[in-house]
């Protein structure tokens with residue numbers, strides 16, 4: 033629980049039930065990324081055509097020896113995150129994959145069902161390309177005091193304790209760690225920018 037100073041002498045505000053998103057930046061990103069991208073490009077070319085226009089490529093990145101250094105760095109950060117949460121046991125990767133987003137690709141709002149922790153690593157992207165958006169796990173505030181409707185998010189009225197979603201810009205080398213139940217989506221890929229490549233892990 034976190035106690036806030038409300039700014040009023042007779043009112044204390046306690047924050048309970050937080051949403052924790054772990055954020056870290058891989059120091060060796062610039063050195064390691066070119067070889068990892070080259071490797072994933074080869075994997076991608078061998079993936080079955082049935083995947084079609086989708087950006088999704090199922091590949092056990094966490095087991096790939098050519099990604100060894102990155103993988104061990106990701107696992108360490110996830111161990112720190114679950115330790116911060118107070119998990120009694122470490123979580124281990126069950127499945128991993130990568131997304132190679134090209135023009136018009138996006139990823140609709142989803143959760144990673146049946147998993148405990150999920151992680152996204154930004155291998156290649158322009159900062160101004162599509163963001164990942166996390167939705168608040170609090171149920172939809174139907175009769176919200178801001179007058180938010182489906183057509184008007186009135187984002188400008190919301191503050192730290194009333195946001196219903198948050199976003200991260202795609203910074204190369206950034207790792208995001210979150211509980212798998214957290215609803216999230218990736219916006220439509222912007223045109224004329226480099227391909228947006230991310231690696232994703234699910235852990236139990």
Ligand SMILES: [Fe+2]
Nearest residue numbers: 142143144216
């Ligand atoms: Fe996801």
